[in-house]
Amino acid sequence: MIKIALKNIKLLHFINKIPLIRYFFILKIDQNFHNIRDNAVLEKFYQDIYVENKTSKKTANMRFNDVDSIALKYLNYNRKQYIHDIAVSSGITSDNFYEYLKKKNINFQMDISDKYSQISVKKGFTTKVYDADNNLSFAYWGFFFAGDKNIFFPLTVFLYKIIRKFDKNYDFNYSLYLFHPNILEKVKKQKINVVSYDIFQTTIKEKYDFVRCMNILNKTYFTDNQIMTALENIKQSIKENGILLIGRTNNKGTNNASIFQKKANKFIFMEDINKGSEVKTLV
Numbered sequence: 001m002i003k004i005a006l007k008n009i010k011l012l013h014f015i016n017k018i019p020l021i022r023y024f025f026i027l028k029i030d031q032n033f034h035n036i037r038d039n040a041v042l043e044k045f046y047q048d049i050y051v052e053n054k055t056s057k058k059t060a061n062m063r064f065n066d067v068d069s070i071a072l073k074y075l076n077y078n079r080k081q082y083i084h085d086i087a088v089s090s091g092i093t094s095d096n097f098y099e100y101l102k103k104k105n106i107n108f109q110m111d112i113s114d115k116y117s118q119i120s121v122k123k124g125f126t127t128k129v130y131d132a133d134n135n136l137s138f139a140y141w142g143f144f145f146a147g148d149k150n151i152f153f154p155l156t157v158f159l160y161k162i163i164r165k166f167d168k169n170y171d172f173n174y175s176l177y178l179f180h181p182n183i184l185e186k187v188k189k190q191k192i193n194v195v196s197y198d199i200f201q202t203t204i205k206e207k208y209d210f211v212r213c214m215n216i217l218n219k220t221y222f223t224d225n226q227i228m229t230a231l232e233n234i235k236q237s238i239k240e241n242g243i244l245l246i247g248r249t250n251n252k253g254t255n256n257a258s259i260f261q262k263k264a265n266k267f268i269f270m271e272d273i274n275k276g277s278e279v280k281t282l283v
């Protein structure tokens with residue numbers, strides 16, 4: 001089975017409502033990507049994209065409503081709170097969090113990051129999409145989508161492998177951020193900052209009061225050692241008494257997360273949301 005790529009948003013919106021059939025279709029990206037405001041079509045697109053280290057870009061509007069309201073308890077109303085949302089994909093959940101905190105009159109500055117937020121595109125019958133390290137992220141061969149990981153669509157993966165194997169071309173027609181239009185608007189108005197942050201490599205010194213790390217340090221993606229390296233980096237970036245919120249959304253859509261406070265360079269457990277994070281013992 002192979003996935004079909006379309007540009008027509010109305011048609012994709014319609015197809016999205018048809019069970020099973022919807023999985024056969026995906027958005028064909030072009031320069032107008034930032035004008036697409038159909039969340040269902042965008043969500044479906046991010047669901048099928050995997051980055052170089054095989055992590056998914058899946059995200060969803062309003063997916064952290066429960067988590068956001070618990071997070072509020074840990075934010076200080078009396079002074080400006082510096083927040084970092086890590087590995088945000090489209091950033092739609094950062095946008096949700098931003099709007100929620102504004103409504104609650106929190107004084108804050110929000111930074112967001114995602115190592116694979118920027119893509120460069122080479123147009124053609126074979127349209128190729130590269131990440132910032134020039135790795136082929138995904139491609140389109142005419143109407144067919146070529147993607148790196150999908151057990152139900154082996155031809156989609158096979159096509160990706162063929163295109164990647166014979167690809168030597170790194171000249172691009174355009175580059176863009178894979179952020180949601182709401183985020184781009186906030187970045188333009190300097191309401192949100194985009195920071196460059198690789199969870200395994202970047203060190204930031206004690207800048208944040210609150211760090212959120214959802215759906216990236218998962219045991220299915222990384223080894224315990226890798227997760228601990230990333231946690232050490234995150235810890236460096238948090239101020240004394242600052243908060244880490246870490247967790248994963250399970251396949252039923254439940255957010256299993258845990259909250260920790262940094263004290264004397266250690267993470268102290270504060271509370272679990274639902275069943276708590278699967279990496280709790282590593283933290």
Ligand SMILES: C[S@@+](CC[C@H](N)C(=O)[O-])C[C@H]1O[C@@H](n2cnc3c(N)ncnc32)[C@H](O)[C@@H]1O
Nearest residue numbers: 056057058059087088089115116198199214215
């Ligand atoms: C599943 S998405 C999580 C999106 C959002 N946090 C949520 O839970 O809805 C995981 C994101 O991690 C990003 N990512 C993968 N490796 C990373 C790394 N080494 N550093 C920072 N971000 C990374 C991917 O680009 C992807 O957008």
